[in-house]
Amino acid sequence: MSRLVVIGAGLGGLAAAVTAAARGHRVTLLEKNDWLGGKAAVLELPVPGGNGAYRFDMGPTILTMPRVLKRIFAEAGRDLAQALPMTRLDPQWRCFFADGRRIDLQEDIGAMAASMEAFAAGSGEGYRRFQAIARQLHEISERFFFWKPVGGVVDTMDWRAQFSGRALSDLKALRMGQSMAGVVRKEVPDPQLAQMLDHFCQYVGSSPYLAPAVLAGIGDMQVSEGIWYPQGGTRGVATALESLAGELGVELRPGCAATGIELEGGRVVAVKAGSERIACDAVVSNADAIRTMVELLPEGAIRAPKHEPACSGVVLYLGLDRRYPQLAHHSFVFSADPEAEFDAIYRQGIPAPDPSAYLAAPSVTDPSVAPPDGEALYILVHTPYIRPGQDWQTMLPGYRRVILDKLARTAGLEDIERHIVVERHLTPPDIRDRYATLDGAIYGLASHGRFAGAFKPSNRVKRIPGLYLAGGAAHPGPGMPMVLMSGWIAADALHKDLAAQGAA
Ligand SMILES: Cc1cc2nc3c(=O)[nH]c(=O)nc-3n(C[C@H](O)[C@H](O)[C@H](O)COP(=O)(O)OP(=O)(O)OC[C@H]3O[C@@H](n4cnc5c(N)ncnc54)[C@H](O)[C@@H]3O)c2cc1C
Numbered sequence: 001m002s003r004l005v006v007i008g009a010g011l012g013g014l015a016a017a018v019t020a021a022a023r024g025h026r027v028t029l030l031e032k033n034d035w036l037g038g039k040a041a042v043l044e045l046p047v048p049g050g051n052g053a054y055r056f057d058m059g060p061t062i063l064t065m066p067r068v069l070k071r072i073f074a075e076a077g078r079d080l081a082q083a084l085p086m087t088r089l090d091p092q093w094r095c096f097f098a099d100g101r102r103i104d105l106q107e108d109i110g111a112m113a114a115s116m117e118a119f120a121a122g123s124g125e126g127y128r129r130f131q132a133i134a135r136q137l138h139e140i141s142e143r144f145f146f147w148k149p150v151g152g153v154v155d156t157m158d159w160r161a162q163f164s165g166r167a168l169s170d171l172k173a174l175r176m177g178q179s180m181a182g183v184v185r186k187e188v189p190d191p192q193l194a195q196m197l198d199h200f201c202q203y204v205g206s207s208p209y210l211a212p213a214v215l216a217g218i219g220d221m222q223v224s225e226g227i228w229y230p231q232g233g234t235r236g237v238a239t240a241l242e243s244l245a246g247e248l249g250v251e252l253r254p255g256c257a258a259t260g261i262e263l264e265g266g267r268v269v270a271v272k273a274g275s276e277r278i279a280c281d282a283v284v285s286n287a288d289a290i291r292t293m294v295e296l297l298p299e300g301a302i303r304a305p306k307h308e309p310a311c312s313g314v315v316l317y318l319g320l321d322r323r324y325p326q327l328a329h330h331s332f333v334f335s336a337d338p339e340a341e342f343d344a345i346y347r348q349g350i351p352a353p354d355p356s357a358y359l360a361a362p363s364v365t366d367p368s369v370a371p372p373d374g375e376a377l378y379i380l381v382h383t384p385y386i387r388p389g390q391d392w393q394t395m396l397p398g399y400r401r402v403i404l405d406k407l408a409r410t411a412g413l414e415d416i417e418r419h420i421v422v423e424r425h426l427t428p429p430d431i432r433d434r435y436a437t438l439d440g441a442i443y444g445l446a447s448h449g450r451f452a453g454a455f456k457p458s459n460r461v462k463r464i465p466g467l468y469l470a471g472g473a474a475h476p477g478p479g480m481p482m483v484l485m486s487g488w489i490a491a492d493a494l495h496k497d498l499a500a501q502g503a504a
Contacts (some may be wrong), residue, residue, distance in 0.1 A: 001026050002281040005260040005271040009458055010038025011480055012470035013286030014241040015072050015487025020246035020284070022076040023495045028280075029250050030143055030273055032257035032436065035236025038286075039442075045319050045422040052371040054319035054422060057233045059442075061360040062203075063332055063487060065225050065481035069237065072488055084240040086228040087365055092285035092437075093199075094328035097192045098354075098412045103326065105196065120190035123139070130187040130197060130219065133173075137217030138224070140170050141476075146485060149493045150475045151458025181212045197339045202227075202382060203479045205310030205443030207346040209339070212453040221481075227412055228367050229329065237480065239345050258287070261296045261467065269465030273471070282466045283493045284390055286487070289436045289445070289457045289473035308448055309441035310478065311345055311386040311427035313353050313397060314392075319422035323375045327361040333411045334423055346446070349384040351399055357381050357406060374421070382495035383428060385439040390493050392427040394434070402427070424490040445478065446474030459490040460497070468494050 002025050017029045022460040028362040034040060041061035046053045059329035066086065073080040084261055092103035101117050106112045109131050117124030119268045144156040175183060184197045198208040200218040208215075230236035232360045246252060261283055270279045293304040335341040344352040362369045362376040369376040381403055384390075407413040428440030438445075447453045456475045461467040468490040472478030 004028070004277065004282050004284065004494065005030065005258075005278055005280045006284045006286060007271065007292075008032075008038065008244075008436075008471065009036035009254070009287030009496060010471055010474070010483065011238060011241065011254070011288050012474070012483035012487040012490075013038070013042055013284065014238065014245060015484045016284040016468075016470045016491045017138075017222060017245050017487075018072055018241055018248060019075050019488050019491035021245065021250045021493065022035070023491065024060065025495070025498075027245075027250045028278060029245065029252050030256045030258050030269060031254045034255045035433070036242045036254055037254065039234065040235055040238040041434075042233065042235040043317055044415050045317070045423060045424065047319070047421060048370055050323065054317075054371075054374070054376040055233065056370045056376050057235050057360070058315070058317070058426065060480050061235050061362070061378060063228045063230060063237065064222050066228050068481040068484045069391045072241075072484060073244065074105070075488075076244055078244060083244065084236055085231045087231070089227045089229055089253065089329050089365065090257060091328055092222065092227045092330065092333040095196050096331065096333045097195075098334060098410055100410075103191065103193070103196065107226055109223060118192055120193055120344060123188050123190050123193050129195075129236070130216070131223060133183060133187070134216050135217035135224070136173050138220040140173060140471075141214065142215050143170070145275055145476055147492075149459040149489050150455070151462075152455050153452070155458060177211040178419055179209055180211045180213055180215045181208040182237075182482070183216045184208065192334070195334055196332070196471070199332060199356075201447075203443075204298060205382065205441065206340040206447040206448050206453075209342055210448040210450075210453070212448075212450050215247050215447060215469045216323070226416070227330070229362070231366075233362065233369070233450070235364070240403055246309070259500050260298070260319065261285070261292075261408075263298060263301060263464065265465065267430075268280060282468065284494065285469045286471045286488070287436055287471045289438060289471065290438050292469065297464070297467075302357055303440040305457060307445040307473075309439045310441065310443035310446045310472075311382045312385045312431055312440035313380055313382045313442050314396070314403070317424045317426075318362050318377040318379065318420050320375040320377055320416070321371075321373070321420045321421050323363060323373060324361065324411075324413055326439040327359060327364070327469050329361060329364040331359040331361065331411070333357045333359065333407060342453065345382055346448070349387040351381075351383045351395070351402075353379045353402070355403065355406060357403060359407075359411070360382045362491045368393070379407070385441045386428045386432060390428075396425060396427055436471065441473075444474070444477065459486060460493045465497075
């Protein structure tokens with residue numbers, strides 16, 4: 001039986017550990033924090049005076065593509081529906097525009113097309129065309145990009161099929177050289193509806209003006225499988241995986257930071273955790289891919305590729321003594337000018353003066369998150385990854401004001417300050433330090449570049465036999481479904497490699 005070490009217990013690390021253990025490997029999982037799940041963490045704030053508590057999912061709140069999680073549970077012969085009951089949410093998001101207009105993003109394409117037609121004449125047919133393109137891009141991603149280790153265009157190619165009619169039509173359908181914003185606007189020119197559709201790109205912390213067309217496929221991933229709320233919150237995804245890993249015999253070691261990866265003759269032989277040395281046949285690193293190469297591998301072992309971090313963010317966790325009936329479970333409060341907003345965040349590297357905010361009001365679905373009639377309101381605003389000289393301790397009070405003023409102006413939350421019972425924050429340096437990310441990036445590496453923007457470091461590190469990568473900064477990218485898939489791909493690749501060497 002081969003021995004594996006997984007470094008980091010984010011969702012990618014947990015998925016890798018579960019998949020490898022289900023395939024019969026002996027797995028040790030090291031996590032520097034004292035909880036497992038990484039960014040899928042939970043924050044509980046008692047009500048002062050002792051009457052109940054507010055419960056916040058601290059990181060991810062929107063769960064899409066549950067079939068990825070289902071496949072990981074199926075590896076171990078388990079049924080996801082039993083392990084983690086979930087509720088489907090529709091409307092998926094409520095959108096608030098700067099001029100006071102609103103629209104709900106609905107799952108059903110026909111119903112959504114009708115709402116969009118009523119919002120801006122001509123948009124209904126445009127939305128149907130957009131979703132048809134998104135479906136095609138999603139299907140191409142499934143064929144070439146998903147469920148296998150990919151680090152560049154060469155890894156996606158099947159040389160025998162390369163010149164077939166289908167391969168050539170897929171290549172054309174990828175719309176290489178076009179941006180996601182360009183694809184959206186060609187079909188749905190209305191600026192507000194386009195701004196809404198652009199926001200699928202925020203799932204990967206990137207600018208739709210710089211991201212490749214293929215990311216429009218996220219639109220189909222969301223409508224075809226829905227948005228889900230796991231019982232107990234998205235933290236439930238981490239706890240369900242943790243339980244499964246325990247059942248499969250994974251040795252779980254929270255509070256244990258890996259400090260290095262040892263190589264012999266260029267291949268992985270052990271992981272160091274302080275003075276401890278854990279011998280192993282292979283390592284899956286769920287720590288940030290670039291930081292793994294720079295900080296954990298011996299100096300000079302590999303040259304880390306140049307990649308731009310994805311955006312960071314500020315989260316306000318507000319325990320309120322009231323609810324706002326205008327909010328859906330998930331809402332977006334949009335900036336007046338998305339081009340200016342994305343330019344500030346992604347080009348200038350400064351917080352947007354008029355930001356878009358994402359709000360989770362989970363008591364709409366799950367009243368247990370707050371005391372009766374209260375709300376555990378979660379507000380996320382994307383910011384640049386940390387730039388030199390930016391001190392968020394001094395910047396936060398002013399930016400908190402900007403965010404609350406925006407919510408008052410655009411979503412009618414005028415009296416929110418008077419209803420805050422408890423409050424905590426997450427800033428870019430917190431994200432960097434809690435989760436050991438690159439410059440505070442929430443979503444790993446940016447998907448910028450109209451040709452190759454979707455490519456990330458491959459899960460199989462070809463230059464270092466025995467080293468595999470999982471997580472938001474590795475293929476296929478960030479967000480819960482993608483990091484879960486990256487963990488599965490890393491475990492599948494190492495399983496095949498070890499079997500080929502006769503070591504599995
Ligand atoms: C505020 C916020 C909102 C988000 N919203 C959504 C959303 O709504 N929907 C969605 O799908 N996604 C969302 N995301 C993104 C999603 O949470 C991430 O893409 C995903 O959870 C990251 O998983 P990961 O496997 O990359 O690991 P991470 O969660 O980054 O975990 C990596 C783990 O590795 C550990 N580690 C690092 N170095 C070491 C070391 N040397 N030794 C031991 N352990 C180490 C870290 O402590 C950490 O626990 C959000 C993220 C944040 C922060």
